[in-house]
Amino acid sequence: MKLATPRWWYRRDGAPSPVTRALLTPLSWIWAAQTARRIARTQPRGADCAVICVGNFTVGGVGKTPIVRELLLTLTQRGRRAHGLSRGYGGRLKGPVRVDPGRHGAKDVGDEPLMLAQDFPMWVSRDRVLGARKAAANGAEVVVMDDGHQNPDLRKTLSLVVVDGETRDDEWPFGDGKVFPAGPMREPLAVSLARTDAVIVLLPDDLPEADPQLLALFGDTPVLIARLEPAVPPPKGRQVGFAGIGKPWKVERALKAAGCHLVDFAPYPDHGDYDEATLQFLADRAATYSAGLVTTEKDWVRLPQEWRDKVTPWPVRARFEDEGALAKLLESAGL
Numbered sequence: 001m002k003l004a005t006p007r008w009w010y011r012r013d014g015a016p017s018p019v020t021r022a023l024l025t026p027l028s029w030i031w032a033a034q035t036a037r038r039i040a041r042t043q044p045r046g047a048d049c050a051v052i053c054v055g056n057f058t059v060g061g062v063g064k065t066p067i068v069r070e071l072l073l074t075l076t077q078r079g080r081r082a083h084g085l086s087r088g089y090g091g092r093l094k095g096p097v098r099v100d101p102g103r104h105g106a107k108d109v110g111d112e113p114l115m116l117a118q119d120f121p122m123w124v125s126r127d128r129v130l131g132a133r134k135a136a137a138n139g140a141e142v143v144v145m146d147d148g149h150q151n152p153d154l155r156k157t158l159s160l161v162v163v164d165g166e167t168r169d170d171e172w173p174f175g176d177g178k179v180f181p182a183g184p185m186r187e188p189l190a191v192s193l194a195r196t197d198a199v200i201v202l203l204p205d206d207l208p209e210a211d212p213q214l215l216a217l218f219g220d221t222p223v224l225i226a227r228l229e230p231a232v233p234p235p236k237g238r239q240v241g242f243a244g245i246g247k248p249w250k251v252e253r254a255l256k257a258a259g260c261h262l263v264d265f266a267p268y269p270d271h272g273d274y275d276e277a278t279l280q281f282l283a284d285r286a287a288t289y290s291a292g293l294v295t296t297e298k299d300w301v302r303l304p305q306e307w308r309d310k311v312t313p314w315p316v317r318a319r320f321e322d323e324g325a326l327a328k329l330l331e332s333a334g335l
Contacts, residue, residue, distance in 0.1 A: 005060040005246050005270065009184040012172045024182035032179045035150055035187045042152035047132035050142040050157040050335055054200075055149025057192050058174065058184040061246020061270060062164040063202040063228055065112045065298065066318035068146045070226070072120045074326065075142055080335060083140035085131045086113040087147065088124030090271040095125035096134035106302040111271060112146060114301045128154040142335055149195070150186050158197050158333045165201040165225075166250065167211040174217075189217065198222040198329055202318060204250070205229045206257040224325055231315040234260035238291035239312075242282055244268035244299055251296055255314065263289045274299075279307050 008016045052071060056062045068084060075082035088095060091110035099109045099117035106114050109124045116122045121140070125131025132143045132154055148154065149161055164173045175183040186192065193199075199218050201210050205227055215223055238261050243251040248267035255262050264285055268274075286293050293311040295303075300313035320326045 005184075007247075007249065009060075009175045010171050010173070010247075012176050013170055021176075021178060021182045025178065028179040028182040031181070032187050032191075036191065039150065039152045044152055044155035045129045046155040047129065047136050047143065049132065049136040049140050050333065051132055051145060051154055052142060052158045052160065052333075052335075053145045053148045053154075053156045054160050054162060055147055056162050057149075057186060057189060058164075059180050059186055059246075060184060062162045062173075063318065064146055064162045065116065066228060066316060067160075067162050067200055067202065067226060068144050069116055069119070070318045070320065071144050072116070074323075075144070075330070075335065076120070078327075078330070078335070081139050081141040083121040083123060083135040083138075083143050084113070084116050085123050085125065085128065085135060085143045085145045086110060086116075087126060087128070088113055089147075091124060093124060094127075096123055096127070096131040097125070098123055098134075098138070107273075111298050111302045115298055116146075149192065157335075158329070159195055160198050160200055161192070161196045162200045162202055163214070164247070164250075165203040165210050165214065166207060167214060173214065193218065193221055196221055197333075198224060200224045200226055202226050202228055204254055204257065222325075222329065224329070225321040226318045227321060228254070228316050229319055230254075230258050231317045234258050234314055235292055235294055235312045237261060238263050238289055239294045240264045240266070240282065240286040240289060240291045241294050242266040242268060242299070243296050244270060244272040244274075244302070245296060246270045254316070255294065260294065263291055268299075271302075274303055274307075276304075279303070283310065 054064050054068050072082050088110040091108050093108050099113045099122040101117050113122045113124050123131050123135050135143050179185045199221055241255050241262050252265040294314050297313045297315040
């Protein structure tokens with residue numbers, strides 16, 4: 001059973017209660033210590049290609065996959081043979097295996113790799129080293145790895161970390177800075193930042209600029225700003241939206257900001273399966289409002305084939321504000 005991301009993780013005021021956070025804090029110490037021990041004791045192994053890791057500081061979604069897609073596109077345009085690599089979370093195949101959209105489904109390889117494989121060579125492998133080496137053996141000059149900042153097994157050429165740049169009301173990308181399960185952090189920020197070559201702050205299209213208080217946390221680490229933009233307009237007419245991603249409330253917010261006439265919205269756990277009962281419930285909600293159904297591209301690839309014609313996917317893309325700065329970063333790594 002997959003659980004939804006607790007929204008209170010991202011509050012800075014101690015909600016739901018200081019007592020709850022205090023009770024979870026000892027578990028956070030254990031989690032952080034185990035992560036630090038694993039990283040310190042592991043000797044990274046290389047592959048016969050460059051490796052760009054796109055990770056995050058927190059548990060839950062921050063927009064890594066759109067950044068991976070944009071990096072794959074940029075590298076391809078620069079004449080590099082770029083392949084993607086993922087653990088394949090939610091899929092049954094251990095790999096290494098190249099994703100074939102005509103043969104594999106989300107239950108085989110995971111939703112994100114299946115989505116990326118529509119446009120780029122994509123590999124899934126529980127063992128990241130074997131996956132990168134398999135990609136290199138099949139012609140990859142550079143592998144862009146989706147997630148893995150806390151995975152020390154594979155030697156990285158460039159370690160990039162994506163940060164959700166939304167800071168609205170009491171919401172803060174790192175909450176009050178506590179480590180899982182008392183907060184969203186995978187490890188203390190300073191520890192994680194020490195292994196980071198550059199931070200990518202991802203902003204929604206309707207947010208004017210990044211919060212200076214957030215940017216100040218990264219010190220001398222280079223920061224790139226990227227925008228999450230609709231790839232196409234949202235569907236016209238009344239819509240019932242749903243999403244099973246790390247922060248589903250952001251999809252609701254983004255659809256409204258893009259002009260979607262959203263009459264209802266249903267959040268679900270990240271990478272969760274949509275069974276027949278759930279989908280029928282959504283269809284009934286849409287019928288009640290005389291509306292269509294809209295969801296993310298990532299959710300759409302998890303739908304059973306017979307339901308895909310009944311739901312509109314709404315794809316988004318990441319765009320770097322300063323493409324020159326991205327080019328210099330890649331050049332500094334020999335890419």
